[in-house]
Amino acid sequence: MKKVFIFIAATAFSFTVFAGGFVTNTNQSAKFLRNPARTASTEIDAIFSNPAGLSFMDGSFAISVNNQMAFQTRTIKSTFAPFALNGGKETKEYVGKAQSFFIPSIQIAYKIKNNWVISGSFSILGGGGTLKFNDGLPMFEAGVAGSLFQNLTALNAAAVGKTGYTGTPLGYSLDMKLKGNSITYAGQLGLNYKVLNIVSFYAGARVCFVRNGYNGYLRNVQVTNGEALKTQFNNAAAYLISQGKPENDPDVLQLKGAAMGVSQLEAGAAAVPPIVLDLKQNGWGMTPILGAHFNWKNLNIGVRYEFNTKITMKNKTKQNTSGLAAYDDKVKDRNDIPALFSAGVSYGFLKGKLTPSVGVHVYLDKFAKMPDNKQKYLKHNSYEILMGLEYVINDRFLVSAGAQITRLGITGGSKLKDQIKIIDDVPTVVGKIDGFQSNMSFYCNSFSIGFGGACNIIKGLALNLSYFYTGYDKYVNNNPGYPGKEVYNRTSHTVGIGLDYKF
Numbered sequence: 001m002k003k004v005f006i007f008i009a010a011t012a013f014s015f016t017v018f019a020g021g022f023v024t025n026t027n028q029s030a031k032f033l034r035n036p037a038r039t040a041s042t043e044i045d046a047i048f049s050n051p052a053g054l055s056f057m058d059g060s061f062a063i064s065v066n067n068q069m070a071f072q073t074r075t076i077k078s079t080f081a082p083f084a085l086n087g088g089k090e091t092k093e094y095v096g097k098a099q100s101f102f103i104p105s106i107q108i109a110y111k112i113k114n115n116w117v118i119s120g121s122f123s124i125l126g127g128g129g130t131l132k133f134n135d136g137l138p139m140f141e142a143g144v145a146g147s148l149f150q151n152l153t154a155l156n157a158a159a160v161g162k163t164g165y166t167g168t169p170l171g172y173s174l175d176m177k178l179k180g181n182s183i184t185y186a187g188q189l190g191l192n193y194k195v196l197n198i199v200s201f202y203a204g205a206r207v208c209f210v211r212n213g214y215n216g217y218l219r220n221v222q223v224t225n226g227e228a229l230k231t232q233f234n235n236a237a238a239y240l241i242s243q244g245k246p247e248n249d250p251d252v253l254q255l256k257g258a259a260m261g262v263s264q265l266e267a268g269a270a271a272v273p274p275i276v277l278d279l280k281q282n283g284w285g286m287t288p289i290l291g292a293h294f295n296w297k298n299l300n301i302g303v304r305y306e307f308n309t310k311i312t313m314k315n316k317t318k319q320n321t322s323g324l325a326a327y328d329d330k331v332k333d334r335n336d337i338p339a340l341f342s343a344g345v346s347y348g349f350l351k352g353k354l355t356p357s358v359g360v361h362v363y364l365d366k367f368a369k370m371p372d373n374k375q376k377y378l379k380h381n382s383y384e385i386l387m388g389l390e391y392v393i394n395d396r397f398l399v400s401a402g403a404q405i406t407r408l409g410i411t412g413g414s415k416l417k418d419q420i421k422i423i424d425d426v427p428t429v430v431g432k433i434d435g436f437q438s439n440m441s442f443y444c445n446s447f448s449i450g451f452g453g454a455c456n457i458i459k460g461l462a463l464n465l466s467y468f469y470t471g472y473d474k475y476v477n478n479n480p481g482y483p484g485k486e487v488y489n490r491t492s493h494t495v496g497i498g499l500d501y502k503f
Contacts, residue, residue: 024340025184026361026384027468028105028123029066030496034452034466035402037388039344039359040302042295044500047107047121047188050302050344052291054119055192055200059460059502060111066464066498068103070129073491076439078138080484082145085152085171094138094439096178100129117192125208126337127182136176137439140218142482148172148223151265155229155258170262171224172269178216180440184337185209190289202291202304208337210311212281219274223266233259278318279327283335285311298348298355308368309337334369344386352392357402359386365409377417377435378409401451408443410436416479433481442488444472452496464498 029045032038038049044062046053074096084090105123112118152170190204237255245252291304317329325331344359361384366375388402416432437443452466470492477486 024337024363025124025126025128027068027494027496028121029064029107030068030452030464030466030498031400031454032466033068033450033468033494033496034464035357035388035390035400036404036448036450036468037344037346037357037359037386037402039304039342039361039386040293040300040346040357041344042293042300044107044109044502046302047109047119047190048123049342050291050293050304051119051190051204051289052192052200052202052293052304053295053300053302054109054117054202055115055194055293056295056300057109057117057502062107062109062500062502064105064107064498064500066105066496068105068494068496069101070099070103070492070494072098072129072131072493074098074131074442075489075491076138076442077487077489078142078480078484079486080138080142080145080482082149083138083141085145085148086141086173092138092141094133094135096131096133096440098129098131103128115194117194119188119190119192119204121186121188123186123188124183125186125206126184126210127212130179130181131440133178133440136174136178136216136218138484138486139439139481140176140178141174142480142484144172144174144218144221146482148265148269151261155233155261155265170226170229170265173220173222173224174218175220176216176218178214178440180212180214182212183210185211188289198294198296200293200295202289202293204289206287206289206306206309208285208287208309208311210281210283210285210313210335212313213279215278217274217276219276221269221272223262223269226262226266230259230262233262273321276319276321277327279320279329280316281313282316283311283313285309285337287337298352300346301344303343304341306340308339308364310369311335311337333371335371336368338368338382339364354392355390357386357388357390360384361386374436377411377415379411379415380409382406382408396456397453399451399453401449403450404446404448406446406448408445410443410445410475431479431481433479434477437475437477437488439480439486442475442477444475444488444490446470446472446490448492454500460501460503462500464496464500466496468492468494468496470494 028048031045041050042053042056044064076094079091081090083092103124107121109119186206186208188206190202192200192202194200233255237252240252287309288307294301312332313335315331320327341362346355346357348355363382365381366378385405390400392398415435417435448470450468454462454464456462472490475488480486
């Protein structure tokens with residue numbers, strides 16, 4: 001049973017240690033939250049969404065300071081018959097919660113001459129919070145539940161049908177938790193050049209520093225109702241003896257052996273050492289960025305391409321009792337940030353007071369190197385469709401709203417990989433599991449809406465306030481690595497505030 005516990009815990013962590021990298025945080029300002037279709041922007045937030053558009057910004061200098069507060073949940077609803085041994089229900093829900101009150105960003109742009117603009121920014125490109133599963137993960141518990149269920153079935157089979165045995169449910173309890181945090185700091189610097197007053201080009205680079213941390217354990221595994229079940233077995237054996245059967249009768253010996261089996265099961269559970277994983281990871285990479293923008297009267301068209309960012313993560317491990325060397329100190333693995341192509345269009349109607357905008361993001365995930373090479377299980381590259389509408393009420397106020405549709409390349413279980421367990425110290429293929437999704441690192445298609453407004457406090461200084469909600473499609477995993485089913489879901493709420501100043 002010890003081997004089963006160790007392997008299941010290690011398997012869960014093998015997918016969680018490399019969180020992030022699949023989806024880039026595109027919400028780098030309060031303006032994005034109230035209108036995500038910023039891919040043709042010519043305002044200061046264009047540094048991230050459309051850097052070539054800075055050539056057409058108003059004024060010669062602009063700075064934007066933003067903060068976002070994000071609140072997210074991740075839910076795994078798992079159905080596995082042996083879970084009924086802990087609480088009485090075959091379906092259990094595991095909830096992970098994350099919240100962050102400080103996700104800052106700053107953007108600065110300056111027109112050196114009429115045709116040249118230099119710009120820079122600091123932002124949180126990925127992560128930014130700590131995710132906590134206070135009740136652990138189903139892949140942890142499945143190893144405990146499955147092993148006990150198998151042993152209990154064998155013990156009950158020795159007694160079923162024998163007079164005097166009524167059966168007492170055996171159960172288990174355990175203590176497990178998992179906490180992970182991930183953050184990617186990004187600094188960007190670039191230069192614009194404008195041609196013929198209608199076209200501009202951008203070239204720049206972003207340096208990314210990634211910091212991950214993971215802490216989890218499974219401990220205090222105990223068998224419950226063991227004494228009651230042993231009493232049932234012993235009482236049944238005593239009843240047979242009272243009916244005239246000798247103590248060496250096969251049925252009597254079988255019942256007494258079953259009672260001893262329960263004792264061995266209790267001792268085996270108590271002897272399982274705690275499974276602990278405590279590590280941090282560091283890595284960094286550089287992203288070349290190119291962009292172009294076309295402006296004619298109230299029409300704006302912007303495109304940009306961010307190259308794949310090669311990032312190698314290195315473990316700094318305090319404790320690893322999972323039994324797998326992949327999480328040992330100083331072990332390295334790739335976790336690239338995928339290349340990104342974006343394009344967008346906006347047009348100002350009513351003398352620029354009403355501006356609709358649309359855009360698209362395409363992430364080249366299948367060409368990025370991910371842990372365990374799991375990018376090969378993606379069906380297609382991810383993409384986002386964005387749309388928004390902004391209306392200028394008067395010289396002081398404006399409002400905007402928008403939506404974003406995100407479609408990921410997840411396969412719905414159509415592409416599976418071998419599930420390997422350690423059997424008698426030999427890695428053995430025992431089935432198929434989802435090649436990309438896992439308990440800690442799972443993704444869902446989504447639909448987002450945002451809205452908010454801006455107020456010109458004084459000339460050149462504007463306050464932005466916004467709210468962004470994301471609803472997710474459920475993802476069903478029929479091959480989670482044990483004979484059960486999992487349903488993944490997420491929620492997300494983000495509030496943004498920003499100050500823009502220009503002259």
